[in-house]
Amino acid sequence: MSEAQQLEHPRPHPARTILYMLVSFVFRLVQFVLVVVGMAVGIATAVVWVGFPILLATTSFVRWSGDRERGWAGKLLSVPLPPVERRSLVGQTPVRRWVTRLSDPTTWRDLAYLMAAFPLACVEFAIALASIVLLPMAIWVTPWLGWLHGELALALLGPNRTKRLEQKAQRLQASRARGVDAAEAERRRIERDLHDGAQQRLVAVAMSLGRAKSKFDHDPQAVRELIDEAHTDAKLAVSELRDLARGIYPAVLGDRGLDAALSAQAAKSPIPVDVSVAVDPRPPAAVETTAYFIVGETLTNIAKHSGATEAGVKVWRTDDHVVVEITDNGHGGAEVRPGGGLAGLADRAATIDGVITVVSPVGGPTVIRADLPCQW
Numbered sequence: 001m002s003e004a005q006q007l008e009h010p011r012p013h014p015a016r017t018i019l020y021m022l023v024s025f026v027f028r029l030v031q032f033v034l035v036v037v038g039m040a041v042g043i044a045t046a047v048v049w050v051g052f053p054i055l056l057a058t059t060s061f062v063r064w065s066g067d068r069e070r071g072w073a074g075k076l077l078s079v080p081l082p083p084v085e086r087r088s089l090v091g092q093t094p095v096r097r098w099v100t101r102l103s104d105p106t107t108w109r110d111l112a113y114l115m116a117a118f119p120l121a122c123v124e125f126a127i128a129l130a131s132i133v134l135l136p137m138a139i140w141v142t143p144w145l146g147w148l149h150g151e152l153a154l155a156l157l158g159p160n161r162t163k164r165l166e167q168k169a170q171r172l173q174a175s176r177a178r179g180v181d182a183a184e185a186e187r188r189r190i191e192r193d194l195h196d197g198a199q200q201r202l203v204a205v206a207m208s209l210g211r212a213k214s215k216f217d218h219d220p221q222a223v224r225e226l227i228d229e230a231h232t233d234a235k236l237a238v239s240e241l242r243d244l245a246r247g248i249y250p251a252v253l254g255d256r257g258l259d260a261a262l263s264a265q266a267a268k269s270p271i272p273v274d275v276s277v278a279v280d281p282r283p284p285a286a287v288e289t290t291a292y293f294i295v296g297e298t299l300t301n302i303a304k305h306s307g308a309t310e311a312g313v314k315v316w317r318t319d320d321h322v323v324v325e326i327t328d329n330g331h332g333g334a335e336v337r338p339g340g341g342l343a344g345l346a347d348r349a350a351t352i353d354g355v356i357t358v359v360s361p362v363g364g365p366t367v368i369r370a371d372l373p374c375q376w
């Protein structure tokens with residue numbers, strides 16, 4: 001499971017959702033009957049000791065059903081439900097094991113889910129039957145209902161609050177580490193560009209002016225040539241410094257925002273790029289900068305490696321995220337590899353706790369999506 005999937009899930013596929021609703025109805029009915037009857041009979045006969053084995057078996061069945069539901073919902077509803085961490089029962093007597101299971105919060109969460117899932121399954125079964133006949137319902141209604149069911153499963157069968165906070169802390173720690181690495185790599189790049197570019201030009205200017213000074217009195221023609229050479233090197237140094245500054249934070253981005261900055265990037269691309277930007281109100285500067293460089297590096301990779309003849313850039317804003325989506329009609333096959341260009345994009349997005357998603361089947365098309373939070 002990726003970091004981005006810890007507490008969220010996409011809408012499931014309509015066919016898998018319909019299959020889940022149809023088949024799970026039978027299991028829901030069996031589970032509900034066995035649990036209710038087991039609890040009723042166990043409590044009623046507890047006074048003659050017969051009820052305790054029944055309650056013990058019912059508790060075990062509840063926990064077993066909860067574990068099956070996690071795998072079942074995870075596969076068909078695309079819900080990231082990891083195996084639950086239960087209290088250890090090793091070395092305990094049967095009675096003690098039962099008491100431990102009863103005191104385990106996950107047991108009661110499993111029971112709550114099974115009780116809530118049965119009436120929901122009755123409604124889902126009817127909708128699934130209707131979806132087989134009505135195509136619009138199968139395409140639009142059923143996936144949303146499956147997503148809502150997944151949210152219920154995630155709330156009751158997923159990690160508890162403490163575990164979720166631990167996962168978030170681990171994700172933020174990993175994000176911070178990648179951000180530090182990305183910042184250090186950027187610092188080294190700037191240092192290298194200064195040393196190999198503008199610094200060498202300025203040294204050449206200083207040398208040319210020094211030679212011109214030494215010949216100023218007796219060789220005016222050589223002085224003129226040396227000053228021309230120094231002038232050319234100075235202009236090149238200014239140009240390289242301007243390019244370096246643009247690579248750190250482009251002026252057009254600060255002055256006119258993402259729409260103008262991304263349009264300027266697209267105009268420089270060797271392939272046609274369609275740009276659509278709707279990010280009002282304007283996001284924070286860190287989000288704009290991250291989106292700008294993600295688009296720039298992705299368009300560069302598309303032009304070099306994808307074989308695409310056209311590309312598209314869409315940027316829009318939700319309540320708390322800026323979503324950047326870059327598509328191309330190239331040959332596909334792109335994936336995030338350690339040390340690769342897409343891994344660098346993921347590291348850049350991680351500096352603000354953003355997430356990069358890559359969908360690139362062989363033969364294309366390729367879709368690279370960045371979800372960048374506007375609040376931290």
